[in-house]
Amino acid sequence: MARRLVIASQKGGVGKTTVALNLAVALAERGRRTLLVDLDPQGAIGLSLAKGDTELVGLAELVTGQASPPEAVLTTRLSGLRLLPRGRLDATDVATFEEEIARPGALDAALEATEAGSDVVVVDTPSGLGRVTSAAMVVADFVLMAFQTEALALRSVGQAFRVIEHVQTTANARLQLVGILPTLVERERPGTHTVLSEMWNGFPDTLETVVPRTEAFARASALGIPVGFLGASAGESEARRFHLLADELEARMNRLQGMERVHEAQPARQLL
Ligand SMILES: Nc1ncnc2c1ncn2[C@@H]1O[C@H](COP(=O)(O)OP(=O)(O)OP(=O)(O)O)[C@@H](O)[C@H]1O
């Protein structure tokens, strides 16, 4: 069965979508059959990954019965990575989209109809822990919380824990926090080390792998492409870091599910 991993954050703009896209690519490159799902009504993840045009049918049509699962899911240039886009949505449809996604059973059914043959489903969510993100947690196995590495972020960790606990006790006992991911890390900035140490010491769920703030991530996300697709050697170290993140997360998921570490496939860099 596919493992469903939701990427969430309280604050907007902390690099969630960047994490979801690059993590999904790294997992696929490591041989995991991966489905990347865009749940953000404001976002349009990975359009450039898709082989087709930019007006993609997706989740919005799937949950309203206007598209079949094969119509909603796209193959990408990377073998092993499929995409369930958000779907066509104009600004006025956002509330309806949110309602459809939050309708009990709707998201579960949409994922069940599309995740067959996948090892892992990576779900990008809108910022905040609102109803779309909660709906995703209700049907997920794991949640990864992204926090921008700044002193203020520490204050909101407790609140995130409470939301996760609420979902666990009321709707989904299977949900587990797989990790807290420090993002937009600026090593040179005064205070960064203090915040990171406080995260590592105060919250054992904090991952060892962190996502640095770099020019390559900014450029790749402006282009809507994974960081490893920038060309030449740009983004190589960033892409490698996501392979480390994929490994760390898989090890934790295995541990949380009481499984032995599975055999690691060779990275498939040659596919790029
Ligand atoms: N590691 C990084 N280094 C540099 N810039 C980054 C990094 N991660 C994200 N960014 C930039 O920060 C902005 C927000 O990133 P992203 O869209 O991934 O965040 P988000 O949490 O998904 O935002 P939202 O809450 O709006 O969905 C983007 O402009 C992106 O280019």
Ligand SMILES: [Mg+2]
């Ligand atoms: Mg986003």
